[in-house]
Amino acid sequence: MDNCKNLFLAGSEAPAVAAMWVIFVSRKALENIKVGEMWVPKGVNIWIWMLELHRDPKLWGPDTHKFNLERFAKGVIGACKCPQVYLPFGVGGRVCPGQSLAMVEMKILLALNISNFGLLLQPKHGVNLLIQKI
Numbered sequence: 270m271d272n273c274k275n276l277f278l279a280g281s282e283a284p285a286v287a288a289m290w291v292i293f294v295s296r297k298a299l300e301n302i303k304v305g306e307m308w309v310p311k312g313v314n315i316w317i318w319m320l321e322l323h324r325d326p327k328l329w330g331p332d333t334h335k336f337n338l339e340r341f342a343k344g345v346i347g348a349c350k351c352p353q354v355y356l357p358f359g360v361g362g363r364v365c366p367g368q369s370l371a372m373v374e375m376k377i378l379l380a381l382n383i384s385n386f387g388l389l390l391q392p393k394h395g396v397n398l399l400i401q402k403i
């Protein structure tokens with residue numbers, strides 16, 4: 270997708286935000302640069318609004334506000350028209366250093382939750398068995 274090409278500023282620095290729920294990340298243009306159709310002068314800070322980026326129906330489809338894990342069945346490339354805009358942990362040199370820890374923590378939480386439900390499936394109304402002498 271052509272719009273993706275200039276989304277990130279080359280050679281940028283970031284006063285990054287560290288939080289569990291990051292709403293914005295910012296980048297400062299270190300030189301005059303064109304982002305899409307827009308010229309960004311050197312020194313200007315661009316604030317990337319993650320919430321909007323991750324919910325834009327033009328990128329994610331009309332059901333963007335639905336909790337639908339299956340949209341990721343084929344990875345981010347299958348879920349989003351422009352996969353580069355999926356930035357839950359930021360991007361580039363200032364990407365979140367806690368990303369791996371956070372992912373492991375979430376997997377542990379998920380495993381603990383699932384283990385509370387038990388791993389054995391049981392038929393609701395029992396099972397009828399026909400036994401014959403052979």
Ligand code: HEM
Nearest residue numbers: 283285286287291294357358359360363364365366367371
């Ligand atoms: C679900 C959990 C988390 C999310 C969604 C998240 C997201 C982010 C995002 C979007 C950024 C900005 C990156 C950028 O500017 O490109 C960031 C930066 C940062 N995060 Fe996280 N983070 C999470 C967990 C953590 C954890 C567990 C730690 C530490 C143990 C951590 C430490 C940091 C630090 C220190 C920065 C600043 C990095 C820099 O400016 O160089 N984060 N995080």
